[in-house]
Amino acid sequence: MSTDKKQTEAKTLPDPSVGSIDLFGDSERNWSEDFSHENGKYMRVCFACGQTFVGHKRRVQCRKCALECKAAWDALPEAEKQKRMEHLKAELACLKTSSPNA
Numbered sequence: 001m002s003t004d005k006k007q008t009e010a011k012t013l014p015d016p017s018v019g020s021i022d023l024f025g026d027s028e029r030n031w032s033e034d035f036s037h038e039n040g041k042y043m044r045v046c047f048a049c050g051q052t053f054v055g056h057k058r059r060v061q062c063r064k065c066a067l068e069c070k071a072a073w074d075a076l077p078e079a080e081k082q083k084r085m086e087h088l089k090a091e092l093a094c095l096k097t098s099s100p101n102a
């Protein structure tokens with residue numbers, strides 16, 4: 001019957017919430033707290049998940065990934081956090097010494 005066919009077609013259509021119409025909606029990936037700032041409504045692509053989000057033009061990560069990342073960090077044992085921070089500081093020191101402006 002034709003109604004069955006229509007239902008099948010509807011399932012294959014893209015999710016309308018992913019389109020451009022609801023860009024500034026309360027998507028969990030958008031940084032809605034940036035919207036009131038100058039340059040706060042840029043469409044960006046998250047380096048972690050590859051999804052589009054809206055936020056400050058300098059943001060590189062969507063809100064969802066950032067929160068997941070923070071939760072993972074918070075769950076680490078204190079000793080592991082220290083170890084990773086030391087590693088990052090060492091990397092930063094390397095970058096500073098190899099800079100042409102150093």
Ligand SMILES: [Zn+2]
Pocket residue numbers: 046047048049050051061062063064065066
């Ligand atoms: Zn993301």
